[in-house]
Amino acid sequence: MQRRTKKDLELLAGETLLDYFIRHTLTEKDEKNVVQVLAHMNAFVFGQTERKRKEIEDFGDYFLSNGLEESSRDERIKYFGEEDAYILNIYYKLFEEEERKRILEEIEDISLEQRYEAMTLTDTIFSQIKEDITVTLSTLGGPVIFNYYKNDAKNTEMLKNEFFIYMAYAIKLGKAGLVVRIKKKPKDLLFGIKIEDEKWEPLRVYEFLEDYEDGLDLSVMYTEISRKYE
Numbered sequence: 001m002q003r004r005t006k007k008d009l010e011l012l013a014g015e016t017l018l019d020y021f022i023r024h025t026l027t028e029k030d031e032k033n034v035v036q037v038l039a040h041m042n043a044f045v046f047g048q049t050e051r052k053r054k055e056i057e058d059f060g061d062y063f064l065s066n067g068l069e070e071s072s073r074d075e076r077i078k079y080f081g082e083e084d085a086y087i088l089n090i091y092y093k094l095f096e097e098e099e100r101k102r103i104l105e106e107i108e109d110i111s112l113e114q115r116y117e118a119m120t121l122t123d124t125i126f127s128q129i130k131e132d133i134t135v136t137l138s139t140l141g142g143p144v145i146f147n148y149y150k151n152d153a154k155n156t157e158m159l160k161n162e163f164f165i166y167m168a169y170a171i172k173l174g175k176a177g178l179v180v181r182i183k184k185k186p187k188d189l190l191f192g193i194k195i196e197d198e199k200w201e202p203l204r205v206y207e208f209l210e211d212y213e214d215g216l217d218l219s220v221m222y223t224e225i226s227r228k229y230e
Helices: 017-025 031-045 053-065 073-083 086-106 112-126 150-173 205-211
Strands: 133-139 142-148 175-182 188-196 199-202 220-222
Touching: 017 031, 017 053, 031 073, 031 086, 053 086, 086 150, 112 150, 112 199, 133 150, 142 150, 150 175, 150 188, 188 205, 205 220
Parallel strands: 188 220
Antiparallel strands: 133 142, 133 175, 175 188, 188 199
């Protein structure tokens, strides 16, 4: 890894965050160097989120689209721990804000029937939070992961409202899937739900195993739920 002077680490006049990243990784693309550059870039965006919003988004889009998020993940964990690089966390937050805004616009005109499906699906999922659970929503736009904990009871209504927004979006799309993982001993429980034709339906265990892309996992116990709402 090349040695850089203090002057090397500064942003040049008119240089964007993406320009800076490319300048310092163009000839040295190894993961350790990428992580070092990210560490220096953290200082450029601290307290500057709104002023540099477009630059952060352009950099983050480049970082993900060029496979750098995946290739540098292990090295980032070593360096930053589970918190990850500050600049990437800001990018993810901005992305989530834009995504939420888009989804809210999409569901402005949902029908009463679609709203009912989303509400009953939300109630069904939240009835499972007697233990810690992870819910993965899969749509054509990619997966969205929700983590809920049994000690979150005081925030239940807020969490349900947020979850409902995504369920309403999935129902309106008309086709999506949910995988729910419940923390249990000795084995976690896993079950699936499918959304088709703007309605949701629990998957039987054999259906879930046929559709589950990760294949058979012997560390969990597969189960199924019933739909109580018609």
